[in-house]
Amino acid sequence: MTHLPHHIKSGRCQKEGPEMSQGDGALGTYEKWDSTETMELEKREQGRAPKGALAIPSIPASSLERAIMLLYILLALTIVIFMALTIVNIQRVSAMWEVLEEARMRSENSHTTAWHNLSEVQHTLDKQLSGELQAIHSQFLNVSREVENMGWKVTQCKAECGKELSNRLQALEEKDVLEPVQRQLAEMKQEQSRTSALLDTVLEEARNLSGILCTRCPDGWQQFAKTCYFFSSSTKSWQAAKEFCATFDAHMPIVNTEQENKFLANHIMENRVFWLGLSDMHKEGDWQWVNGNSLSLSFWNSGEPNNVGDHGEDCATIFPNGRWNDVSCSNAEAWI
Template sequence: MQPGDALEELELGEQEQEAPKGGEHPLGNALWDRLIPGISIPPALLPDRAIALLSVLLALSFVLLMALSIVNFRRVSMAWEALEEARMRDESSHTAAWLNLSQVQHALDKQLSKEAKAVRIQLLNVSQEVEKMQGRMAQCEAGCGKELLGRLQDLEARNALEPVLQQLEEVKRELSVVLEESRGLSRILCPTCPPGWLQFARTCYFFSSTTKSWLEAKEFCGDLNGHLATVSSEQENKFLANHVMENRIFWLGLTDSSREGHWQWEDGSSLSVSFWNSGEPNNVGEHGEDCATIFSNGRWNDVSCSNKEAWICERSC
């Protein structure tokens, strides 16, 4: 090899080292193929593509975040609506419960007032009877006192004071027993009912032998300081039925003329017990059936108030 040839080869080697070939990446084709195999990107476009890829990733992340936020917001809204509906139902249930409690309290107060009124009437009757019995006992005590005084004087005259005192104590005990029995009878028995009336417990009943309309029968009982019969127990209903003549019906003081289907007694009290016949009351007929009657078997029936029927009056002893 000539010296000139060696110098030319050295210069060519230096030129190859100073400028890489146009298709070779600055990092080296081998290293780029390891990072992104199969894709060849010009060096000038690498920063722009990286920024675009990062922007796309950020946009996708933002969209995903918004979608998740919307889904969570809708879930929270649905949960809030469910809670609001539950609260409304709870308030409705509390309101209904309070209304029912108020109605029950009102009904109880009304029933207690009626019972208290009946008790006051009974106490008034008992007090009158006790006053009469006390008057009778006072008369008896006066008469007995005179008799005892006479017996005591006789015994003193015979110098038998000791037996007299013993007999006096016995008479006192007997008198106290009689007084106590009289008080007990005054609480149980009532005075004799008027002629033509029958007694049950502390009540007198009149069974008519003629017929009238319900209103006429009501007026008749009112003229006798009574009213058409009311029924408050099974025993009272049996008593009335036992005095109802066969194949006849008698008016009771029960009507729904003020409001159809709302049966109440003449004094305005509601039914506590009832003994309606099968299928009754049925309110049949052109003008309806608004007044109650009782059969001899104790069953009740509704008929027209203008019918002419027998009736039962009731009054206290």
């Protein structure tokens, strides 16, 4: 219950003293009462509020709407700025991608041009080299013909000159001449011997030079290190193959180097073997080539030669991998 001030009783204002003027009247008394009542109502409202509660100032509706509108505007500006930055970045990435694509195309074009130029250079060099090789081959053929002609002339001269000189010496010996003439005859014989030896040396050198400058293999033969090789497509026994080679003034292969063995292996078809000119038929374990030389360099397969079988294995063959094996000489194999 709220107590009114002492000067307000029964709804009336009481004068405070003689200082109040007469002009105040009833209106002044009621204004004071209204003010006092208003203050009293505020105190009542404050008394009704729960303890510890804070007074929240009221916000006008117009201010709240302006704040929300401002937030919308800021959000729209943020979205616009984000979209602009995204578009700019996409354009930059597109520009960089186009630059990279142009660089790749230029690189591919440069590689293609380089390969084309290299191919043309190689083709030109091949043509030039082929022409030069043909010219060198023609020169070798001419030199070989000249050497052969020279050797033939030396042989003919040796035969004719030697025959003429022998006839003269024989005629002089048949005559009864003095001792000085006989000494001259002896000197002439010595000179004939020296001349004959010199002619033999020249002829041998001419033949060697011909063999070095030009080795021409027959059709179907393969050349390696100034030697011609023929690889058969049929089969024979070892002895028959040896005799067949002799009819061509040739012999079965004698392997002297690792390079020659690789050459033979490279020309052997898969799943085939070929005879070598190697055997120990004269003495077991003493392997010799067809020219009588003993074996010094060998390429036997693992565990070979083993000389198995009732009749033994006395002749050598070569596999496509270059390894050797001993088999029976009566086997039918291809030959070289």
